[in-house]
Amino acid sequence: MSTLIIHSATLYDGSIGGTTDDGALRIEDGTITHVGTTGDSRTWPSDGAEIIDAGGAPVVPGYIDVHHHGGGGVAFDDGPEATVRALAEHAAHGTTRAVLSYVTDSLDLMEKRIRDGAAIVRDNPRVIGLHPEGPFLDPGHKGAHPEHELKDPTDENVRRLLDAGEGTIVQMTIAPERNNGTEAVRMLVDNGVVAAVGHTDASYETAREAFDNGATQLTHAFNGMNGIHHRAPGPVVAALRDDRVWIEIINDGIHVHPQVVRSLFLEAPQRVVLVTDAMSATCNPDGDYMLGQLKVKVRDGIARLAEGGSLAGSTLTMDLAVANAVRKVGVPLDVAVAAATGHAARCIRMDDRFGRLAVGYPGDVLILDAETLLPTRIWADGEAVEPA
Known part of the structure; x- marks a missing residue:
């Protein structure tokens, strides 16, 4: 099983006003399993996980x-x-x-x-x-x-x-x-x-x-x-x-x-x-x-x-x-x-499946550069994609 934890992020969950400072999320086998704060993430299962410190950068849905x-x-x-x-x-x-x-x-x-x-x-x-x-x-x-x-x-x-x-x-x-x-x-x-x-x-x-x-x-x-x-x-x-x-x-x-x-x-x-x-x-x-x-x-x-x-x-x-x-x-x-x-x-009436950083949604996640707002890291279904 592949597991990814991103912490110390400014999370934008895909809705207006849906912002979490010092946020964190966890992806396991392509699906988001946890969303919360960096403090919360310390209690999440992390054996074998790749752990990324976002350094306060924006983290948004794919x-x-x-x-x-x-x-x-x-x-x-x-x-x-x-x-x-x-x-x-x-x-x-x-x-x-x-x-x-x-x-x-x-x-x-x-x-x-x-x-x-x-x-x-x-x-x-x-x-x-x-x-x-x-x-x-x-x-x-x-x-x-x-x-x-x-x-x-x-x-x-x-x-x-x-x-x-x-x-x-x-x-x-x-x-x-x-x-x-x-x-x-x-x-x-x-x-x-x-x-x-x-x-x-x-x-x-x-x-x-x-x-x-x-x-x-x-x-x-x-x-x-x-x-x-x-x-x-x-x-x-x-x-x-x-x-x-x-x-x-x-x-x-x-x-x-x-x-x-x-x-x-x-x-x-x-x-x-x-x-x-x-x-x-x-x-x-x-x-x-x-x-x-x-x-x-x-x-x-x-x-x-x-x-x-x-x-x-x-x-x-x-x-x-x-x-x-x-x-x-x-x-x-x-x-x-x-x-x-x-x-x-x-x-297109698919908001129950896509477009959010929320538990149960696919691990489609971007880390953005805080200045340019362009992606520096990309995951689709929890799989890394090389940014342009």
Whole structure:
């Protein structure tokens, strides 16, 4: 049996306000067995344990990314071997649980990729679900999705993807104003899938209707949707006004200005979810890449479509998203950590299993550098991961 005890830490448990000074935790065989103070830890079983003095550094749950597409030069769409490689790149930056996101393609190809992804979810406990980001999106807000593959979310089309996922799809992005959009939202909810509003031309009123019919997430707020106008508040304000809705944000300083990110945290700190929307170029040099069917140029770490120049995902990692939230946006560390851990788990209804430093939860733990807030030590299921 492997045992790890970390003491003399500032523990952030994955919730806002859930901070313990001079804290400690114990992991045995991949599961957290004890959480308390350094004084408490002296009474815990320690025979054969690795004992680490954190020196007061922040210790937080492993990060959960519910919306990203790849890394290390490959995309999740490229198949199981590519997925393993991309996941390893993100794990080195503290992402210990992942939802695999897929861009729009033909329904036939999306079905195949989702079936492959479903097998990964069954085989790899660190992959906790799938997220088809298309093809039920608005052509006018398509972003980096091929317009000719976009479709209405008819019952048949939605059912094809759900069946391919065999219960592993945890969320699906949809433009609710498309034909059958309201019915599709209800269908997703009835099948236990989080309906996320995104890549949409929805007005405030249409977004409110989608939320009233069961949608509970906003895909990368501000991107791929109408912005806030004083006479047309749009879907972001609709989400802010509804306590049932989780709000994704890509906090790379490029997709959304830090002061706009700050506004979201100030108004709805309990419902912001940090995501990376990372594409294949993440953790790789600048160059030319593909995002699904579309060519992407990455220059100075910014990914844009070769044709049209639209932002095409990001090259962000979750450790930087959290650090940016504190250092550039001005969010307290407990709030930033919650947005990458407990909130991420809650928005896909897995907070009973992931996203917390609590007894019975997996040994997904990060020790952060007190200055940079980047991980210096990483464990997933109690197994050490080499940080980047």
